[in-house]
Amino acid sequence: MSLTQPVSVPAAVTTKLSVEHVSMVFERDGKSTHVLNDINLEVGDGEFVCLLGPSGCGKSTLLNAMAGFLSPTTGEIKVSGEVVRKPDPRRIFVFQERGVFPWLTVEGNIGFGLSKLPRAEREQRIAHYVKMVGLEGFEKTYPQELSGGMKQRLEVARALAVNPDMLLLDEPFGALDSITRLIMRGELLRIWEAERKTIVFVTHDIDEAVQLADRVVVMSARPAIIQQIVNIDIAHPRDISSPRYLELRDGIFQQIGLAHKV
Amino acid sequence: MNSLSEPRKWERFFWPILASALLLALWYYSVRWTGTKVFPSPREVGKGMGELLRHHVLWRDIVDSLRRVAAGFGAAVVLGVPLGLTLGWYPAANQVVNPVMQILRPISPIAWIPVAIIFFGVGDRAAMFLIFLGAFFPIVVACVSGVSNVPSVFRRAGRNFGLTAPQLLAKVLLPAALPQILMGLRIALGIAWLVVVAAEMIAVDSGLGYLVIDSRNSGKRYDLVVAAILMIGVIGLVLDLAFRRLEKLRSVRWGFRFES
Numbered sequence: 212m213s214l215t216q217p218v219s220v221p222a223a224v225t226t227k228l229s230v231e232h233v234s235m236v237f238e239r240d241g242k243s244t245h246v247l248n249d250i251n252l253e254v255g256d257g258e259f260v261c262l263l264g265p266s267g268c269g270k271s272t273l274l275n276a277m278a279g280f281l282s283p284t285t286g287e288i289k290v291s292g293e294v295v296r297k298p299d300p301r302r303i304f305v306f307q308e309r310g311v312f313p314w315l316t317v318e319g320n321i322g323f324g325l326s327k328l329p330r331a332e333r334e335q336r337i338a339h340y341v342k343m344v345g346l347e348g349f350e351k352t353y354p355q356e357l358s359g360g361m362k363q364r365l366e367v368a369r370a371l372a373v374n375p376d377m378l379l380l381d382e383p384f385g386a387l388d389s390i391t392r393l394i395m396r397g398e399l400l401r402i403w404e405a406e407r408k409t410i411v412f413v414t415h416d417i418d419e420a421v422q423l424a425d426r427v428v429v430m431s432a433r434p435a436i437i438q439q440i441v442n443i444d445i446a447h448p449r450d451i452s453s454p455r456y457l458e459l460r461d462g463i464f465q466q467i468g469l470a471h472k473v
Numbered sequence: 474m475n476s477l478s479e480p481r482k483w484e485r486f487f488w489p490i491l492a493s494a495l496l497l498a499l500w501y502y503s504v505r506w507t508g509t510k511v512f513p514s515p516r517e518v519g520k521g522m523g524e525l526l527r528h529h530v531l532w533r534d535i536v537d538s539l540r541r542v543a544a545g546f547g548a549a550v551v552l553g554v555p556l557g558l559t560l561g562w563y564p565a566a567n568q569v570v571n572p573v574m575q576i577l578r579p580i581s582p583i584a585w586i587p588v589a590i591i592f593f594g595v596g597d598r599a600a601m602f603l604i605f606l607g608a609f610f611p612i613v614v615a616c617v618s619g620v621s622n623v624p625s626v627f628r629r630a631g632r633n634f635g636l637t638a639p640q641l642l643a644k645v646l647l648p649a650a651l652p653q654i655l656m657g658l659r660i661a662l663g664i665a666w667l668v669v670v671a672a673e674m675i676a677v678d679s680g681l682g683y684l685v686i687d688s689r690n691s692g693k694r695y696d697l698v699v700a701a702i703l704m705i706g707v708i709g710l711v712l713d714l715a716f717r718r719l720e721k722l723r724s725v726r727w728g729f730r731f732e733s
Contacts, residue, residue: 280629300635310626313727314648323644324634355727373634 224255227377227409228277233286234434235272245434246272250286252428252437256376257407261420263463264430270413271381273435277411278304278379290377300324302377303370307386311354311366317341318350320365324373340368343402360391364398371402377409384419396422400447417467421460422449429466439466513696518703521696530684534701535708538669538680541597545604546665550658553609557616561650562642567617574610582607582668586675600672600680607668608661615657619650652720652728659716666709681705 235247246269254260262270275281277288279298288295290302298304303324311320321340325333341350344364354362363383370378383399384392400423403410414420420427427441441463445455480488497515504514513521525531560567582603593599623646631645673682681701688697720729 278633280632298629298633298635300633304629304633306626306630309624310630312627312630312645312648314651314724353723353727 224258226253227256227258227291228252228254228411229289230273230277231287231289233273233276233283233288235269235276235281236284247276247283248434248436250435250437252440254409254411257409259403259410259412259423259425261424261427262411262413262430263417263420263427264415264435265432265467266415268430268432269435270415270430273430274304274379274381274411274413278302280304300373301375302379303373303375305366305370305378305380305383307363307381307383309386311362311369313354316351316353317346317357317365320354320369321372323369336372340372343371343405344368344398358391359387360395363387363395367399367402371406371408375408377411380410380412382413382415385414392419397448399423404447417460417463418451421456421463422451427463429463439463441466511693511695513699517696518699521694522700522703525684525697525700531704534679534681534684535704537677538673538682539708541600541672541677541680542604542662542665542669545601545669546608546662548601548605549608549612549661549665553612553661554616554654557613557654558620558642558647558650560613561617561620562646564621567621574613578610578614582664583671586672589672590676595676597677599676600669603672603676604665604668607664611661611664612654612657615660616650616654619653619657620646622653623649648724652725655716655719655725655728659713659720662712662716663709666705666712670705681708 230250230252233247233250234245237244237246250273252260262273264270272281276283277290277295279295279302282296290299312323315323318337318341321337322333325336328336337350341347344367346361346365346368349357349361354365357365367378367383384395387395396419412420412423421443424443427443428437429439429441430436431438441459443459445453445459449456501515504512522531560570585603585606586599589599589602593602627645627649628641631641636644669680670682670685673680674686677683678687681704684701685698685705688694688701720726
């Protein structure tokens with residue numbers, strides 16, 4: 212299947228996010244760089260979508276535009292029918308673990324977006340998410356004393372605590388070692404199944420994409436277009452040695468143009 | 474002992490004490506062997522220090538010097554920190570002000586002494602003004618670079634959680650820049666302590682700087698001169714150590730590297 216056209220989500224699911232004819236051109240030192248070229252995409256409510264592509268292809272740029280940190284040169288991004296113009300607590304961007312605030316404790320970080328809540332409710336919310344990401348006993352700890360994986364879970368907890376509709380994750384596990392990364396994928400899926408947030412997850416790791424996503428959006432090198440959208444029709448938990456998993460993964464490898472040999 | 478090995482507990486005290494003792498011995502024997510009549514021996518300086526303490530002049534001078542530093546440095550903090558934060562926040566404003574600041578910054582506060590005396594006369598306020606000048610620029614510069622070096626992830630995270638501009642400044646930029654600001658304040662305090670001594674030699678008639686110059690002028694009492702100099706060093710050290718304790722506060726600790 213060759214799918215440069217937007218794939219609509221099944222009719223039963225409402226569209227949460229729609230990217231409509233988005234192009235992005237950066238002007239720097241008199242040179243213009245064409246990063247995104249007419250991107251069209253729809254993401255359903257509660258869906259888990261991975262943006263997959265080679266480094267520097269513009270997938271992070273697209274994610275930043277979805278968050279409202281960048282505005283597209285042409286085209287529009289809409290969330291729940293509303294055009295995205297600036298960042299909003301209803302969609303939280305999760306950076307690699309360096310996004311946690313080092314001057315705040317675990318509690319302080321999770322409570323960062325909750326200053327408007329009454330004290331009791333805030334504390335309850337903090338306790339709930341401390342537990343959800345398994346940081347009990349570390350409430351008063353500062354990030355520099357936490358491991359990379361713990362910092363990443365802290366950042367996810369900080370994002371979830373404000374009860375957003377969407378999480379936008381930019382290679383969140385990229386800086387972690389491979390074992391921690393595997394554990395974190397499982398944790399993220401567990402949290403996603405519990406909270407059913409819409410998730411857009413940027414990665415350049417094909418396995419990661421196929422393990423996590425409902426749909427994998429394969430992007431080309433710059434200027435990026437959507438090469439293909441692959442439905443991952445395997446139920447969670449996924450057996451990563453099953454024939455279907457390998458078939459889907461190898462299909463993406465071929466699509467990206469990599470011979471599957473080292 | 475190499476640079477990697479952890480010094481043992483007794484070593485941490487033993488070697489510095491040994492070094493100080495050797496320096497004292499060097500001083501003592503240099504005075505004896507050269508037979509100088511002008512430069513005092515350690516023992517004479519000790520006696521001079523005792524004399525200063527007994528006549529209660531030393532305390533008054535110390536208090537006067539500290540008071541001037543507190544006023545000058547305090548004013549530099551009160552004006553310099555908000556200005557530095559503002560300039561860091563608005564890079565365009567910084568571009569306007571920066572050239573003027575870069576010209577004023579390298580001028581030794583000592584060069585301002587004649588100007589200070591015209592404005593404030595000979596007295597406390599002239600000295601405080603000089604201390605203020607010495608401390609003000611390092612504080613502003615540290616705040617500007619502290620704020621402009623805040624990683625963009627922190628700013629973006631703050632905006633993502635819906636903070637307004639003043640909230641972003643108070644809850645993200647200030648705490649993120651605080652380690653660098655504290656470093657600037659510490660440097661400024663050191664400069665303030667250097668400047669107070671110089672200012673007191675010319676613009677006022679009390680304080681440790683005045684004590685140094687007065688001990689020389691009234692009867693060439695070099696034992697008192699050296700005693701006052703040592704006192705200046707000890708108080709400077711105490712001020713610096715006291716300030717460094719701030720760096721160990723938990724909410725700024727992440728911004729500093731500690732050897733021990």
